[in-house]
Amino acid sequence: MLLPFKSLCEHRKVHVDVVVIESDEVATAVAEEVAKNSINKLVLGASSPGLFKSKHKGMSAKISVCIPRFCTVYAVSKGKLSIRPSDMEIDGSIIDDTSETSFSSSSSSNYTSTNLTDSSSVASSAALHSSSLPTRQIKALSTINHTFLSTSSSLNEINHYRGQSLDLGRKHVASSSSRNSDIDHIASQASSCGSISDNESWIYDQNSAKYVPQVTKLPSPNREENFNLELEKLRIELRHAQGMHAVAQSENIDASQKLNELNKRRVEESMKMKEIIAKEEMAKELANQEREKYEAAARETEYLKQCAGREAAERRESEMKATHAAKEKEKLEDALSGSTPQYRMFTWEEIVSATSSFSEDLMIGKGAYGMVYKCALHHTTVAVKVLHSNGNHKSKQFQQELEILSRICHPNLLLLLGACPDHGCLVYEYMENGNLEDKLFQKNSTTSIPWFERFRIAWEIASALSFLHSSKPQPIIHRDLKPANILLGRNLVSKIGDIGLSTILNSDDLSTMYKDTAPVGTLCYIDPEYQRSGLISPKSDVYAFGLVVLQLLTAKPAMALTDMVETAIDNGNLADILDPKAGSWPLQETLDIARLALSCAELRRKDRPDLKDHVLPMLERLKEVADGAAHSASIVNLKSRPPNHFICPILQDVMDDPCVAADGYTYDRNAIEKWLEENGKSPMTNMALPHKNLIPNYTLLSAILEWKS
Incomplete structure (x- = not known):
C-alpha cells in the first residue's frame, strides 16, 4: 500500500523510514511512538474502503487526543484537511523550516509512521493553518498538486533517459482515463494511498486553552469552486x-532486461552444461578404455603367471626326474662296484649233496666252460652250472656273468637264483623244455614248435635284447646269441641264458663300438664286421638275432642260411623251405618276418635296422596274429585232450582197464600190478598199502570207451 508513496519520496530524494507497530490499542501505540521519536508533525490518512474503515471509524480523533501536544496533527480525508496544532503553534512560536514531517498510515492492526524532511511541506502547513478552512483546503490541494507535478517531471526525466516519451505515456493514460470506470479506479487508488476520510475538525477551547476535536460541516462552496476542485483532484490523480x-x-523494462540477461545466462549455462556432459562422456569413454586396457593387462599378467607356474612345475619335475635318475644310476653303480653280493649264497656241501656228488644221471648239458646238472635245492628244482676245476671260477668270464645276472631281471632273461663263488657254481631256474636248438632239430624225440609259438619266441628274444641294450648305467651286449643259449620253459616261454661272454659298454650311446682284443662267440652267429675289425656294438646282437629268426622259420643250420632264404624269396618259393612241422604258415606274415630277419643279418652294420624302433614294432604286430592263432589252437586242443581223471598216474596216459587200489586212487590194471610186484607202498601217497586187492571201475571204463569212440 505504501509502495507508490515510497517510490515518490525516493524520486524526490527524501529519506523515508517505514515503521510497523503492532498493538491492540492503535491510538496509544501511535502516541508512544511519537513521544519516543519526538515527532513534530504527524499526517494521518484514512484506511481503504472495506472492513478496516468500518472497524476503525473515528480513529483519527482518538489518535489526535492521545498524541502529545508538542506534535501538530494533519488529518486528510476525501480532500478535506483537519489540523490539530501543537502548543507551540498556538502560542505563535516560529516553526523551523528544517523540521521533519511525519506521515503515519494505519490499517486493521498495523500502522506505519514515516518521517519526511521537506521545508516546502512545513511552509504549506503553516499557510493552511493561518487561513480559513476552505481556503486551507484549496491551498493544501495546490501544494499536493505541486508535489505531484514535481514527481511527474522527475519521472519524465527518467523516462526520457531510458528512451521513452512521456507524451506517449500521457496519451495512453488519457485514453484509458476517458472511461469513467478507469477514472474511478484511479481515484480509488489515489484515495487509498494517501487519504483517510474523517468528518472531524478542530476548534480552540478557551476554557482548556487547547484545540479539541469537533465535528463540523464546511460551508458548501459555489458550483464553480466545486467544479474546479474536482477538476484539480482529477488532474492530481491523473498525474499520480x-x-x-x-x-x-x-x-517492466528493467525486468525485461533482467529476463534477457537471465535467458542469455541460461543459454550460456546450457552450452556449458552440454560441454560438461560431453567432457563427462569423453571421460567415461576414456575410463572404459583404460579399464579394458587394465583388464587385458591383468589377464595377460595372470596368463604369464600361469605359464611361469607351469614352467616352474615342469622344471621342478624335470629336476626331480634328473635327481631320481642320478640317484638310481649312482645306486646301480654302487651296487655293481660294491662287495655285497646281490644273490643267494650256497655252500659247496649243499651243491654236492643236491647233485649227488655231480652224478652223470643228473647232468642235462655240457659246454666249453662246464657242465649243467638238474637237482633240487631248498625244495626247488634248479639247474646248477659248474665250471671246470682248472681255476675258471676265478676267471673274468665267471665274475662278469655273476655280476650281470645278479643285477638284472627280465621275464625273458634266465633268472640267477644263487651261486657258490668259491667253487665256480651258478644256480639257475630250471627250464623244462630245454633249449631252442634241440626243439628246432627235434633232438631227444622232442615235439615240434607250432609256427605261432615261433612268432612269439622271436618277439620275446627281441624284447630281451632291447632290454640289455637299454640297461643302466651301461648297455650290455650278449655277443653269443644262438638257439642253444635260448632256453624254453613251461608253455614254451623263451629266456636268454649263458651271458658269460656279455660285454658292458662304458657309454650310454648305443652307437658306440667297443674294441675287443679277439672276437669271441659262435661261428656263423658272429658279426662279420666284428670278426674283421674287432669293434663290437649292439648291432652285433642284431645280426645274430636275424639268423636265429631265419632258423625259427626253416629249422635249418645257420651256415649259408641267409643266401638260401633270399633266393627263395626272389624265386617266390619261400613256402618250400619253411619248416613243415610247424603247421600251416600264414604266407604274408611269414614273408614279412623273413624279410625283417634278412635286413637284420645284413653284412654291413649300418644297413641293419634299429632293434627298438623298427624290429620290435613289426614283431608286436606279428605276435598279435600269432596270439589269435594260438587261441584258436588251444580251443581245438581242449576238445581233443582227454580229461585228467582218464589219465593213469603211473603211465601218464589214458587207462585201458581202470581199477581202484587200496589207497583209493584209480590206476591202469597192468601198470598198478607191475608196481605192486616191486613195491608195497602207494605210488601217490608213498604209504604202505593194507592189501593189494584191485576193484574194477566200470563207470570210468564206460566213460573212457565213450570218449574214445
Missing part, C-alpha cells in the same frame, strides 16, 4: 497514475 505507470513501465 501517470507517475505510477512510468514507474511500472520502468520496472
Whole structure:
C-alpha cells in the first residue's frame, strides 16, 4: 500500500523510514511512538474502503487526543484537511523550516509512521493553518498538486533517459482515463494511498486553552469552486497514475532486461552444461578404455603367471626326474662296484649233496666252460652250472656273468637264483623244455614248435635284447646269441641264458663300438664286421638275432642260411623251405618276418635296422596274429585232450582197464600190478598199502570207451 508513496519520496530524494507497530490499542501505540521519536508533525490518512474503515471509524480523533501536544496533527480525508496544532503553534512560536514531517498510515492492526524532511511541506502547513478552512483546503490541494507535478517531471526525466516519451505515456493514460470506470479506479487508488476520510475538525477551547476535536460541516462552496476542485483532484490523480505507470513501465523494462540477461545466462549455462556432459562422456569413454586396457593387462599378467607356474612345475619335475635318475644310476653303480653280493649264497656241501656228488644221471648239458646238472635245492628244482676245476671260477668270464645276472631281471632273461663263488657254481631256474636248438632239430624225440609259438619266441628274444641294450648305467651286449643259449620253459616261454661272454659298454650311446682284443662267440652267429675289425656294438646282437629268426622259420643250420632264404624269396618259393612241422604258415606274415630277419643279418652294420624302433614294432604286430592263432589252437586242443581223471598216474596216459587200489586212487590194471610186484607202498601217497586187492571201475571204463569212440 505504501509502495507508490515510497517510490515518490525516493524520486524526490527524501529519506523515508517505514515503521510497523503492532498493538491492540492503535491510538496509544501511535502516541508512544511519537513521544519516543519526538515527532513534530504527524499526517494521518484514512484506511481503504472495506472492513478496516468500518472497524476503525473515528480513529483519527482518538489518535489526535492521545498524541502529545508538542506534535501538530494533519488529518486528510476525501480532500478535506483537519489540523490539530501543537502548543507551540498556538502560542505563535516560529516553526523551523528544517523540521521533519511525519506521515503515519494505519490499517486493521498495523500502522506505519514515516518521517519526511521537506521545508516546502512545513511552509504549506503553516499557510493552511493561518487561513480559513476552505481556503486551507484549496491551498493544501495546490501544494499536493505541486508535489505531484514535481514527481511527474522527475519521472519524465527518467523516462526520457531510458528512451521513452512521456507524451506517449500521457496519451495512453488519457485514453484509458476517458472511461469513467478507469477514472474511478484511479481515484480509488489515489484515495487509498494517501487519504483517510474523517468528518472531524478542530476548534480552540478557551476554557482548556487547547484545540479539541469537533465535528463540523464546511460551508458548501459555489458550483464553480466545486467544479474546479474536482477538476484539480482529477488532474492530481491523473498525474499520480501517470507517475505510477512510468514507474511500472520502468520496472517492466528493467525486468525485461533482467529476463534477457537471465535467458542469455541460461543459454550460456546450457552450452556449458552440454560441454560438461560431453567432457563427462569423453571421460567415461576414456575410463572404459583404460579399464579394458587394465583388464587385458591383468589377464595377460595372470596368463604369464600361469605359464611361469607351469614352467616352474615342469622344471621342478624335470629336476626331480634328473635327481631320481642320478640317484638310481649312482645306486646301480654302487651296487655293481660294491662287495655285497646281490644273490643267494650256497655252500659247496649243499651243491654236492643236491647233485649227488655231480652224478652223470643228473647232468642235462655240457659246454666249453662246464657242465649243467638238474637237482633240487631248498625244495626247488634248479639247474646248477659248474665250471671246470682248472681255476675258471676265478676267471673274468665267471665274475662278469655273476655280476650281470645278479643285477638284472627280465621275464625273458634266465633268472640267477644263487651261486657258490668259491667253487665256480651258478644256480639257475630250471627250464623244462630245454633249449631252442634241440626243439628246432627235434633232438631227444622232442615235439615240434607250432609256427605261432615261433612268432612269439622271436618277439620275446627281441624284447630281451632291447632290454640289455637299454640297461643302466651301461648297455650290455650278449655277443653269443644262438638257439642253444635260448632256453624254453613251461608253455614254451623263451629266456636268454649263458651271458658269460656279455660285454658292458662304458657309454650310454648305443652307437658306440667297443674294441675287443679277439672276437669271441659262435661261428656263423658272429658279426662279420666284428670278426674283421674287432669293434663290437649292439648291432652285433642284431645280426645274430636275424639268423636265429631265419632258423625259427626253416629249422635249418645257420651256415649259408641267409643266401638260401633270399633266393627263395626272389624265386617266390619261400613256402618250400619253411619248416613243415610247424603247421600251416600264414604266407604274408611269414614273408614279412623273413624279410625283417634278412635286413637284420645284413653284412654291413649300418644297413641293419634299429632293434627298438623298427624290429620290435613289426614283431608286436606279428605276435598279435600269432596270439589269435594260438587261441584258436588251444580251443581245438581242449576238445581233443582227454580229461585228467582218464589219465593213469603211473603211465601218464589214458587207462585201458581202470581199477581202484587200496589207497583209493584209480590206476591202469597192468601198470598198478607191475608196481605192486616191486613195491608195497602207494605210488601217490608213498604209504604202505593194507592189501593189494584191485576193484574194477566200470563207470570210468564206460566213460573212457565213450570218449574214445
